[in-house]
Amino acid sequence: xxxxxxxxxxxxxxxKEMPEVGLSELCRMAKRDKATTYRHLSALEALGFIEQNRxxxxxxxxPAVLPLAELRETTVPRREGALSxxxxxxxxTGETAHVAVLSGQSLHSLVSRESTAHSTRAVMDVRQLPLxxxxxxxxxxxxxxxxxxxxxxxxxxPFTAQTATTxxxxxxxxxxxxxxxxxxxxxxxxxxxxxxxxxxxxxQGQLAGTVAVAGVANRMTPELExxxxxxxxxxxxxxxxxxxxxxxxxxDVLWRKSLEADxxxxxxx
Amino acid sequence: xxxxxxxxxxxxxxxKEMPEVGLSELCRMAKRDKATTYRHLSALEALGFIEQNRxxxxxxxxPAVLPLAELRETTVPRREGALSxxxxxxxxTGETAHVAVLSGQSLHSLVSRESTAHSTRAVMDVRQLPLxxxxxxxxxxxxxxxxxxxxxxxxxxPFTAQTATTxxxxxxxxxxxxxxxxxxxxxxxxxxxxxxxxxxxxxQGQLAGTVAVAGVANRMTPELExxxxxxxxxxxxxxxxxxxxxxxxxxDVLWRKSLEADxxxxxxx
DNA sequence: TAGATCGGTTCATTTATTGAACCATTATTG
DNA sequence: CAATAATGGTTCAATAAATGAACCGATCTA
Numbered sequence: 001x002x003x004x005x006x007x008x009x010x011x012x013x014x015x016k017e018m019p020e021v022g023l024s025e026l027c028r029m030a031k032r033d034k035a036t037t038y039r040h041l042s043a044l045e046a047l048g049f050i051e052q053n054r055x056x057x058x059x060x061x062x063p064a065v066l067p068l069a070e071l072r073e074t075t076v077p078r079r080e081g082a083l084s085x086x087x088x089x090x091x092x093t094g095e096t097a098h099v100a101v102l103s104g105q106s107l108h109s110l111v112s113r114e115s116t117a118h119s120t121r122a123v124m125d126v127r128q129l130p131l132x133x134x135x136x137x138x139x140x141x142x143x144x145x146x147x148x149x150x151x152x153x154x155x156x157x158p159f160t161a162q163t164a165t166t167x168x169x170x171x172x173x174x175x176x177x178x179x180x181x182x183x184x185x186x187x188x189x190x191x192x193x194x195x196x197x198x199x200x201x202x203x204q205g206q207l208a209g210t211v212a213v214a215g216v217a218n219r220m221t222p223e224l225e226x227x228x229x230x231x232x233x234x235x236x237x238x239x240x241x242x243x244x245x246x247x248x249x250x251x252d253v254l255w256r257k258s259l260e261a262d263x264x265x266x267x268x269x
Numbered sequence: 270x271x272x273x274x275x276x277x278x279x280x281x282x283x284x285k286e287m288p289e290v291g292l293s294e295l296c297r298m299a300k301r302d303k304a305t306t307y308r309h310l311s312a313l314e315a316l317g318f319i320e321q322n323r324x325x326x327x328x329x330x331x332p333a334v335l336p337l338a339e340l341r342e343t344t345v346p347r348r349e350g351a352l353s354x355x356x357x358x359x360x361x362t363g364e365t366a367h368v369a370v371l372s373g374q375s376l377h378s379l380v381s382r383e384s385t386a387h388s389t390r391a392v393m394d395v396r397q398l399p400l401x402x403x404x405x406x407x408x409x410x411x412x413x414x415x416x417x418x419x420x421x422x423x424x425x426x427p428f429t430a431q432t433a434t435t436x437x438x439x440x441x442x443x444x445x446x447x448x449x450x451x452x453x454x455x456x457x458x459x460x461x462x463x464x465x466x467x468x469x470x471x472x473q474g475q476l477a478g479t480v481a482v483a484g485v486a487n488r489m490t491p492e493l494e495x496x497x498x499x500x501x502x503x504x505x506x507x508x509x510x511x512x513x514x515x516x517x518x519x520x521d522v523l524w525r526k527s528l529e530a531d532x533x534x535x536x537x538x
Numbered sequence: 539t540a541g542a543t544c545g546g547t548t549c550a551t552t553t554a555t556t557g558a559a560c561c562a563t564t565a566t567t568g
Numbered sequence: 569c570a571a572t573a574a575t576g577g578t579t580c581a582a583t584a585a586a587t588g589a590a591c592c593g594a595t596c597t598a
Contacts, residue, residue, distance in 0.1 A: 003555070003585080004312040007273040011337060019344040023576055033557045038577065043273040048397065051372040057576060061341040063370045063377045066348060067396045068280060069338030070380075072330040075288040079335055101332045103317040108332050111339075127336050128317070272554075272586065292545055302588045307546065326545060 006032070007040035011049065011061065015125045020058040078209075079111050081242025085235040086211070090115040092231040093213050093224065096122040099200070099239065100129055100136045101209035105151040107131060107140050110209065122193050122214035132156050132170045133163050135195035136210040139183035141174045143199040143251070144207040149174070162187040181254030182229060183210075187217060194220040198232045198255075201245040208245055211235045226262045233259065275301070276309035280318065280330065284394040289327040347478075348380050350511030354504040355480070359384040361500040362493065364484035365391040368469070368508065369398055369405045371478055374420040376400060376409050379478065391462050391483035401425050401439045402432050404464035405479040408452035410443045412468040412520070413476040418443070431456040450523030451498060452479075456486060463489040467501045467524075470514040477514055480504045499528060 013021060013029045021029070027037045041059055044050045048064030073079060082099040089097040094117030099110045112124035131137035131152035141148055149171075156165045164170045177183035185195040197212035213228045233255045240247050282290060282298045290298070296306045310328055313319045317333030342348055351368040358366040363386030368379045381393035400406035400421035410417055418440075425434045433439045446452035454464040466481035482497045489497075502524045509516050 002308075002312045003272045004276040004309065005316060008316050008318065014340060016340060016343060019340065024574080034576085035557055035578075036555075039271075039555080040273065043271045045373050046375065047274060047277050048372045048375055048377045049277065060344055061337055062372050063341065063345075063347075063379055064372070064396060065334050065337040065341055066380070067378055068330055068334040071283060071285065071288065072332065072334055074285060075329060076332075078332070103320045103331050103333070104314050106315065106317060108317045109336055110332055111335070127333065275586095293543075303545085304547075304588060305586075308586080 003040070006030075006036075007043055008049075010037070010040055010044065012127055014050075014059075014061050017123075017125065020053060020056065020060045022056070022058045026059070078243055082111050082211075082239050083113075085238035085242070086111060086113040088238075089113070089211070089213060089231045089235040093215065093228050094118060095213050095215035095219070095224075095228070096124060097211065097213050097235070098124045098136075099209055099211050100140075102140055102144055102207055105148060107137055107210070118216070118219070120216055122190075122195075122216065124214065130155075130157060130159070130189065132165075133159050133185065133189040134212075135183045135185040135197035135214075136212045137183075138170075138173050138177055138185065139197035139199055139210045139212070140207060141170070142177035142183055159189050160187055160191045162191065164188060179254075180258050181251060182232070182258060192217045196225070196228055196232060198236045199251065200236050200239050200243065201247050201251075202243065205246055205248045208240075208243060211239060229262060230259060272309070275299075275305075276312055279306070279309055279313065281396055283319075283328075283330050286392075286394065289322055289325065289329045291325070291327045295328070347512055351380050351480075351508050352382075354507035354511070355380060355382045357507075358382070358480070358482060358500045358504040362482050362484065362497050363387060364482050364488070364493075364497070365393060366480065366482050366504070367393045367405075369409075369479050369481070371409055371413055371476055374417060376403075376406055376479070387485070387488070389485055391459070391464075391485065393483070399426065399428070399458065401434075402428050402454065402458040403481075404452045404454040404466035404483075405481045406452075407439075407442050407446055407454065408466035408468055408479045408481070409476060410439070411446035411452055428458050429456055429460045431460065433457060448523075449527050450520060451501070451527060461486045465494070465497055465501060467505045468520065469505050469508050469512065470516055470520075471512065472514050474515055474517045477509075477512060480508060502528065 010026060010030060013026055023038060027034050030037060041050060045052060048062045050059045051062040052059050078101060086097045086099060090113040094115045096112060096114045098112030100107045101110045107129040109124055109127050109129060114121050129136050131141055131148065141152055152170060153167050158165045164173055183197045187193060193214050194217045195212050195214045197210045199207050200209045200211055202208040211232055213232060237247060279295060279299060282295055292307060296303050299306060310319060314321060317331045319328045320331040321328050347370060355366045355368060359382040363384045365381060365383045367381030369376045370379045376398040378393055378396050378398060383390050398406050400410055410421055421439060422436050427434050433442055452466045456462060462483050463486045464481050464483045466479045468476050469478045469480055471477040480501055482501060506516060
């Protein structure tokens with residue numbers, strides 16, 4: 001692992017819940033030596049990526065990230081295009097909706113929207129999503145570049161008892177997603193969270209990212225699941241359009257079939 | 270210089286004018302070896318800080334900066350508070366207005382607003398502002414922590430023929446700013462740009478950042494300069510208030526005196 | 539077709555990174 | 569209130585990682 005990666009990884013330990021973190025705390029979280037962490041922090045501080053609270057000595061994200069984000073937004077305005085479909089999805093389901101983008105071999109959280117319908121809800125505080133353990137990740141494996149699986153199986157970290165930790169198990173989940181058009185994670189990343197994800201595509205019909213709904217498990221009834229699937233498909237269509245992409249026809253077919261099957265089930269009993 | 274710094278410095282070469290840059294171009298700009306640059310880029314790509322255009326092979330800023338910027342703004346919401354005073358300032362002067370924040374020992378561009386009054390205008394594409402060569406930098410030296418000067422004099426890079434390159438010259442400009450309440454740069458960073466800056470303060474009356482107007486030199490008449498000074502003082506008062514800060518009374522006195530002197534001059538001829 | 543440029547790779551040399559042990563301060567606590 | 573255990577920060581010899589000249593194959597240009 002390069003120093004660059006180690007240093008920048010530290011930025012991942014800051015969150016809305018913990019916007020300021022001290023040196024020792026950060027060492028524990030990153031499981032690194034104090035001197036090392038300190039030098040990494042100092043380097044990031046000199047660059048304005050983090051800054052230090054002069055009183056508490058704790059660190060927080062610095063102002064240097066702002067112009068970079070602005071540049072990214074004006075160059076590739078994906079966030080804006082994802083925002084309003086995501087809001088609609090969160091409102092429809094009453095759960096947390098989020099969009100992640102595929103960059104190289106990894107999946108990054110782009111924007112998330114929490115519903116205010118319930119006091120308990122999923123909070124998206126992870127920036128890089130594990131491919132094998134999240135609905136979004138499995139969705140990327142199912143519909144993204146094939147070599148993504150090679151990266152995924154390097155570290156099959158067991159986040160919960162439900163996490164798929166063998167190549168075969170991950171492959172099976174991926175296959176299921178490819179057959180239905182929906183990727184699912186039932187407590188495989190966080191134990192009480194049940195997620196469903198669908199792919200978003202770029203102008204070449206390649207996977208650009210994923211839209212997902214992360215729901216509190218005990219609220220995820222078959223009815224809500226169906227509503228979620230319908231909402232996800234609409235959100236993916238909207239975001240794909242906003243990003244100037246097109247949904248491959250075979251994906252369209254998959255979704256139509258899955259949604260029709262759901263409706264059948266609803267009419268049957 | 271640490272690898273972390275070298276790698277992250279590469280991010281500085283992307284701009285609105287050049288949002289996508291190839292490997293060789295980047296090597297020339299950063300004056301570094303190709304292999305080194307390539308490895309730095311690869312590291313940043315793996316972290317999502319940059320991504321590669323699969324067709325042109327050129328690199329651009331990646332999506333990983335977006336959640337960081339969002340976290341920064343929710344933690345330290347300064348951008349929002351600066352935006353509308355900045356807009357007013359740009360409209361008043363017809364030139365480019367911008368705000369920078371002091372983070373540790375360096376000054377970072379926070380947000381800039383260009384006026385549409387003229388087709389030629391200053392473009393703020395630098396993220397870290399040199400302390401000795403810009404109005405904002407001199408302003409920070411004049412009203413910020415005293416140890417800032419130590420950092421400033423380490424590299425007195427001659428950006429133009431007008432740049433102050435001796436400690437004495439920088440000290441003289443700083444002293445002038447301290448006496449008038451306004452820091453000025455006449456072509457010391459970019460030859461045709463004339464800038465004026467004033468400080469913005471935090472809740473302790475310490476320097477939090479700077480507001481500045483960067484004007485095209487030949488448009489900067491004494492009349493526009495006076496209008497700019499008045500506008501800057503208003504902008505600083507508004508932004509300082511929005512950030513929950515207070516302007517020290519001695520600064521208030523300085524500004525009043527300077528603006529009154531300006532009015533005298535205007536009435537005299 | 540010959541030369542130039544591009545992105546990307548290799549490997550011996552060099553240089554920066556590492557972490558145990560060390561301070562100096564600042565809370566905690568019996 | 570003194571003892572203890574945190575905290576942030578620093579040092580330096582051992583070591584692991586970064587470096588860059590030279591190289592490759594693919595495009596592009598004249």
